Amino acid sequence: METKQDKPTPTPIKPLRLAAGAALGALNEKYYKELGSAKSEGRPVIWVTSMSPIELVYAFDGIPFFPENYAALCSSRKVAEELCRAAEARGYSQDLCAYALCMFGSIFEKKGAFGDEGPPAPDILLATEGACATHPKWWEALQRHFKCPMVIIDAAYTVDSPTLPKHQKEYFAAQFKEATSEMAGYLKKQVDMDKLREVVSQADSASQLWDEVDAMRAAVPTPISQIDVFTCLFPLVTLKGTRDAVEFYKQLRDEVKDRVNKGIGFIQNERFRLIWDLFPVYHNMRLLNYFAEFGATFVTDLYGNAFSGRLNPADPFGSLAERYLSFFMRAASQGKAELYKRRARQYKVDGIVFHSNRCCRCFTSEQPNIGAILRDELSIPSMTFEANMVDPRGYDDAQVKARIETFIEMLEAKKYPKK
Amino acid sequence: MMNSEFYEAYRNKHKLAEGWKRSGKRIFGYFCNYTPEELICAAGAIPVRIRGSAENVELADAHMPSFCCSFMRSALDQALKGRYNYLDGVVFPKTCDMTRGMYSIWSRNVKFPYYYSLPVPGKTNDAAVEFFIQELNLFKESLEKYTGQKISEDSLKKAITVYNENRKLLREVYKLQLKDNHALSASQIFGINMAGLIMPKEEHNAMLQKLLQNVPAPKAPPDGTVRLMLAGNTFENIEVLQAIEECGGDVVIDDIDIGTRYFWATVDEKQEPLKALSERYLRKIPCPCKHPAEPRLSHMLELAKEYRVKGVILIIQKFCDTHLYDRPWLESSLKEKGYPVLVVDHSDIGWSGGKFKTMVAAFIEMLG
Numbered sequence: 001m002e003t004k005q006d007k008p009t010p011t012p013i014k015p016l017r018l019a020a021g022a023a024l025g026a027l028n029e030k031y032y033k034e035l036g037s038a039k040s041e042g043r044p045v046i047w048v049t050s051m052s053p054i055e056l057v058y059a060f061d062g063i064p065f066f067p068e069n070y071a072a073l074c075s076s077r078k079v080a081e082e083l084c085r086a087a088e089a090r091g092y093s094q095d096l097c098a099y100a101l102c103m104f105g106s107i108f109e110k111k112g113a114f115g116d117e118g119p120p121a122p123d124i125l126l127a128t129e130g131a132c133a134t135h136p137k138w139w140e141a142l143q144r145h146f147k148c149p150m151v152i153i154d155a156a157y158t159v160d161s162p163t164l165p166k167h168q169k170e171y172f173a174a175q176f177k178e179a180t181s182e183m184a185g186y187l188k189k190q191v192d193m194d195k196l197r198e199v200v201s202q203a204d205s206a207s208q209l210w211d212e213v214d215a216m217r218a219a220v221p222t223p224i225s226q227i228d229v230f231t232c233l234f235p236l237v238t239l240k241g242t243r244d245a246v247e248f249y250k251q252l253r254d255e256v257k258d259r260v261n262k263g264i265g266f267i268q269n270e271r272f273r274l275i276w277d278l279f280p281v282y283h284n285m286r287l288l289n290y291f292a293e294f295g296a297t298f299v300t301d302l303y304g305n306a307f308s309g310r311l312n313p314a315d316p317f318g319s320l321a322e323r324y325l326s327f328f329m330r331a332a333s334q335g336k337a338e339l340y341k342r343r344a345r346q347y348k349v350d351g352i353v354f355h356s357n358r359c360c361r362c363f364t365s366e367q368p369n370i371g372a373i374l375r376d377e378l379s380i381p382s383m384t385f386e387a388n389m390v391d392p393r394g395y396d397d398a399q400v401k402a403r404i405e406t407f408i409e410m411l412e413a414k415k416y417p418k419k
Numbered sequence: 420m421m422n423s424e425f426y427e428a429y430r431n432k433h434k435l436a437e438g439w440k441r442s443g444k445r446i447f448g449y450f451c452n453y454t455p456e457e458l459i460c461a462a463g464a465i466p467v468r469i470r471g472s473a474e475n476v477e478l479a480d481a482h483m484p485s486f487c488c489s490f491m492r493s494a495l496d497q498a499l500k501g502r503y504n505y506l507d508g509v510v511f512p513k514t515c516d517m518t519r520g521m522y523s524i525w526s527r528n529v530k531f532p533y534y535y536s537l538p539v540p541g542k543t544n545d546a547a548v549e550f551f552i553q554e555l556n557l558f559k560e561s562l563e564k565y566t567g568q569k570i571s572e573d574s575l576k577k578a579i580t581v582y583n584e585n586r587k588l589l590r591e592v593y594k595l596q597l598k599d600n601h602a603l604s605a606s607q608i609f610g611i612n613m614a615g616l617i618m619p620k621e622e623h624n625a626m627l628q629k630l631l632q633n634v635p636a637p638k639a640p641p642d643g644t645v646r647l648m649l650a651g652n653t654f655e656n657i658e659v660l661q662a663i664e665e666c667g668g669d670v671v672i673d674d675i676d677i678g679t680r681y682f683w684a685t686v687d688e689k690q691e692p693l694k695a696l697s698e699r700y701l702r703k704i705p706c707p708c709k710h711p712a713e714p715r716l717s718h719m720l721e722l723a724k725e726y727r728v729k730g731v732i733l734i735i736q737k738f739c740d741t742h743l744y745d746r747p748w749l750e751s752s753l754k755e756k757g758y759p760v761l762v763v764d765h766s767d768i769g770w771s772g773g774k775f776k777t778m779v780a781a782f783i784e785m786l787g
Contacts, residue, residue, distance in 0.1 A: 091747035091762075095486065095738050129541045133516045136541060136710050137744035144748055152710050154547060156513060156538035156554065159522060168538065171550040178546070332523035332536070358486050361740060362516035365487050369524050372482075386484075 006418075008408045010293035016259075016266045018228050020252045027235055027244055032114075038063045039120050044187055047122040049139065050237070050307070051130035051329060052153065053320050055203050056180055058241040059196035060187055065119050067142075069237055071102035073113045075282035075390040083111065084391045092141075098359045098390035100138040107145060121146055124186055126179065128153035130172075130324050131306075132362035149186040151179045157325050159332040164325055173321035180317075197313040199241035200320070206240050207308040209249035214308070216256050217299050218347045221265025222273065223256050226288045226298035228266070230280045236307045271295030272411050275340060275352040277370070278303050278363050283392040290401060291353075294408045299347040302328050302339060333366040337373035344380055351411055354384040359391070381414065383407035425626065426610030426657065432467070432617040433502055439465055439619075440505040445566060448509040450494075450518050452681045452706065453539050455555060455696050459510070460578040460620065461570045462562040468616035468677070469494050469509065471655045472502070482524050488738045489765065490653055491517050498529045507565070508533025510558075514708040515741050533565050542710055543701040551697040559693070575692045585620045586682045588627040593679070596671040597726060600637035605649070605670035606660035612677050613657075643667055645786045648723055648758075650674040650749075651734040652742055652765060659775070663732065666780040667787070672726035674719045675734075680704045683718075707741040716752055723758055729786045731758050732779065736765040759786060 038045050044062040048054055057064040074080045080098065083105025088094050090108060092101055105111070112118035125148060127139035136152050143150040153175045157168050164172075184190050213232075216223055232252055235245040259265075274291065276298040281287055288298065309323035328339055343349065352374060354367045371382040385400045428435060436446055445464035449456065459466040471493030479496035497503060508531045511522040519536070526534040538554050540547035559570055592611060595601050611630075615623045647663065649670045663670055673679055684703035687695045701709070704718045723731065731753050735742045750760045761782040763775060 091750060093737075093743040093746070096740060096743050100744075133514070133519070133541065133708055134740045134744065137707065137741055140710065140712055141744055141748065152542065154540050154542040154710075156540040156547075156550065158538060159513070159519060159536050167550070167553045171540075171546070174546060332526075333520075334523055334527065356484055358484075361487055361520065361738065365483050365517060365520040366523055368482050368484070369527055373527070 008294050008405070008412050010290065011295075013267050013289065013292050015225050015227075015289065015292065016264065018224070018232075018252075018255065020232070020248065020255050021228075023248055023251055024232060024234065027239065027248055030244070031238060035063055035065060035119060044123040045120045046124045046126050046183075047139075047142065049127045049131060049135040051135075051324050052126045052128045053176060053179075053324060054238070055196065055199045055241045055311075055316070055320060056176070056183065056191070057126070058199045059191050060183060060189070061195075062123075062187075064238060065122070066238055067103040068099040069234070070106075070113060070119060071099040071390050072280070072282045074102050074106065075392075076285065077113050078283070078392075079111070079113060080283065080390045081392055083109065084393075086111075094391075096359065097134055097138065098388050100134070100141075101359075102390050103138075104141065107142070122148050124148065124183060125150040126153075126183075127151070128155055128324065130155040131329060132360075134362065149182075151182045151186075153179050155325060155330075157330045159330055160335060162327045162331075162335065164322060168325070169318070169321050172325055173317045176317045176320055193316075196316050200311045200316045201313040202243060202246055203241040204311040204313065206236060206245040206249050207310055209246065209253050210236055210304065210308040211310075212253050213249070213256050214300070214304060216260050219260040219263075220273075220348065221263075221267070221270035222297045222299040222347075223259035223265060225266040225292070226276055226301065227285050229298075229301070229304055230285070233304055233307060236304070240307070265297070267292050267295070267297065269295050270297050272350045272408070272415065273297055273299045273348055275299070275343065275347075275349055276301040276303070277340075277352060277354050277367065279355055279357045279360065279389040281355060281387045281395075282390055284387075284395065284397065287397075287400065290404055291408075294404075296408060296411070298353075299349065300343045302336075302343075333369040334373065336366070337370050337377075340370065340374060341378055344374070344378055349380065350415055351407070352380055352382045353407075354382060355389075356384050356386045358386055358388045358394075360389070381407075381410060423607075423610065425607075425614035428626075429610060429613040429617060432470075433505070435618065436465070436467060436505045445507045446505055447533070448503055448506045449512075450510070450521070451512050451514050452676050452703075453512040453514050453700055453708075454510050454537065455558070455700055456620075457575065457578040457582050457686070457692075457696060458555065458559050458562060458570065460581065461575040462566050463568065463574075464507070464562075464566070465619050467506075467618075469498075469503070470616070470653075472497050473655060474500075482528055486738055488517055488736045490655075490736060491521055493655070495521065495524060495529075498525060503529075506531050508535065510535045510537060512537045512539045514539060514706065515739075535561055540701065541708065543705070548694070548697045548701055551701055552693050555693045555696055572692060576688070579686045579688060579692060579695070581620045581624065583685045583688065584624050585615065585627070586685050588624060588631065589615070589682045591631055592627065593672065595634065595637075598637065599646070600639050601671075602635040602637050604660075604664055606657050606664060609657050609660050612681070615682075616677060640669055641667070643787055644669045645730070645783050646671050646726065646728045647783075648672050648674065648719070648726065648728045648731045649678075649734065650719060650731055651763075652736040652739055653677060654734060654736075654765060659734070662776045663779055666776060667783050668732075668779060670732070672722045672728060674704070674715070674722065676706060679718075679722065680706055680715075707745045712745060712748075716749065719749075719753070720756055723753075723756075728758065730782065731760045732782070733760055733762045734765055735762065739765075
């Protein structure tokens with residue numbers, strides 16, 4: 001005879017605060033200060049897409065600016081909607097990537113995340129197709145606006161093999177070299193290969209430390225929250241290749257390690273361990289806490305790993321090519337599901353949550369397929385909710401929360417059935 | 420209508436294909452105009468373009484989010500309904516993110532023996548051409564492995580000749596539209612293009628030759644007819660063109676994926692075949708997934724001038740990222756050169772065409 005489960009109820013939580021958070025705030029501040037004074041100090045400002053090799057930017061003593069990261073900031077500072085609307089008024093569809101819309105709005109309206117005029121104009125626009133096919137499209141639009149030089153790193157790759165065929169790696173690596181010489185032409189200086197090797201070495205160290213933190217999330221209870229993980233990605237995204245990033249991740253690693261050694265989780269009473277796929281909901285990061293109120297923690301995601309990756313200073317171009325066409329970034333759903341299946345075992349996972357990001361075809365269209373594979377092969381249940389990562393319009397918090405409650409109820413019945 | 424046999428062939432595409440299948444032919448479905456069909460043809464098989472349908476989408480929604488382009492949703496739905504059961508397999512070139520993503524959705528949920536994801540460079544420079552030759556070679560080997568037959572240089576050259584012939588004949592058809600008085604309507608030409616996507620090119624060539632030898636006498640268009648260019652995304656419904664005709668618009672030239680972007684460029688028959696194919700596909704009139712984008716605009720402007728159009732109707736699929744990014748630029752660039760633009764969201768076309776016709780009528784009135 002079946003016994004009715006009690007309906008789970010949320011309990012307010014007090015997530016453990018990360019001491020490294022203070023260092024992160026300082027790094028953020030330092031970065032935006034440097035970005036603001038770059039022009040007066042003669043440092044080139046290079047706008048980059050994700051999966052563009054920022055190592056090259058640092059090797060040229062430039063400063064990278066990530067519109068995606070900036071749009072996320074605009075979203076968390078609640079100015080994204082206004083900026084997206086400004087882009088739409090110029091003929092850009094609301095269905096486009098909200099990172100792009102937000103950035104377009106910022107440059108058209110000269111409005112930034114801090115109530116300022118926004119970031120300094122690019123000296124060079126650097127894009128790659130390694131993450132999605134839309135990146136070069138919005139870089140083209142940026143270029144028509146700024147009329148500055150643009151460098152596009154092409155990526156044509158295999159989607160169903162974890163190893164990159166030799167000719168594809170060579171083509172991609174050659175693009176990196178080509179990009180370097182194009183940038184050298186625009187900046188009127190040669191890249192210092194010793195500097196590049198040093199930057200690559202620092203980027204490798206930051207990645208290694210990140211991977212250590214990531215691996216420690218397998219501990220029960222999991223030591224760090226998904227909110228902290230997303231927040232702590234900033235140096236990996238923007239400062240990779242600098243000493244600052246390495247120092248920060250040492251501190252983070254040590255703090256997380258200490259928690260694991262002491263058996264401390266970021267919340268008490270962890271009951272469910274989940275995978276997060278994929279984008280944060282920047283305008284509502286607190287949504288992640290709602291899961292935690294039911295004792296559900298996120299123990300892994302592949303979003304952070306997209307930005308880490310080991311490099312070889314002895315072969316900067318070859319290893320950058322390999323790293324920036326990582327299997328996760330290019331894999332078809334079957335391959336992505338394999339990566340998640342491995343993690344599901346390693347991280348003792350009870351379920352997966354799909355953020356169906358309305359403005360991203362590239363990383364969202366295959367989610368139902370990935371979910372079906374995990375369900376059929378490992379009986380891992382999933383929940384899906386729709387949102388836009390940056391733009392809060394149309395987001396229905398009550399509906400999403402109701403869906404979370406139903407999902408938790410199902411997990412409860414599965415993991416802790418009433419006898 | 421003398422050329423309705425083209426559109427009839429398209430409408431009967433599944434029946435035709437089933438017939439070829441029964442006669443022992445291999446049939447490969449493919450997406451996009453970046454699939455080098457010549458290789459499939461040289462492998463002794465028939466390439467057919469995967470298309471959507473006017474049927475309601477019912478089965479696909481379980482496998483993909485609703486905010487994906489209606490074309491891809493419809494195409495998957497058709498396959499899940501078994502409409503494409505005659506296929507040996509499907510080829511997905513890496514062009515837009517959706518096409519790339521559909522490869523794994525199809526291959527998991529629609530059981531065909533052969534699937535191929537073809538890496539296509541986004542750039543069109545010499546390095547990209549060299550790289551694509553290697554990918555074409557791998558694709559060729561994959562087809563050989565599946566069919567158990569070598570693709571000889573001769574058969575590839577022959578396929579290229581047949582395809583080039585097709586491209587030249589289509590240009591001849593399009594040339595008829597240069598004059599105000601012409602015999603074929605835009606919807607008839609649409610039917611001709613659609614038929615070419617789903618039948619062996621030899622057969623299409625024979626039909627085109629017959630058509631060109633028997634072109635009816637040109638007719639003077641009704642007073643107030645306005646010459647137009649149609650540009651943008653793919654669409655399925657011939658009613659779109661009929662609606663434009665009914666509003667007094669004469670679409671005499673296009674920049675759509677199954678029109679000039681598909682057939683305008685030929686393959687250099689004097690070159691080594693794979694190199695020639697690589698150059699042709701990467702350097703044809705670019706779709707918006709290629710960089711740089713400017714050659715497409717230049718091509719549109721050349722055609723607009725040559726075909727003396729007064730305005731451009733730009734149809735864009737909802738959720739089609741690459742086209743949507745180019746929209747403001749194309750619109751303003753064309754306007755700057757004196758070509759007013761009507762941008763139509765694909766979802767407004769509908770099947771009744773009511774809203775679409777109102778928009779087109781107002782546009783034509785403004786031009787006239």
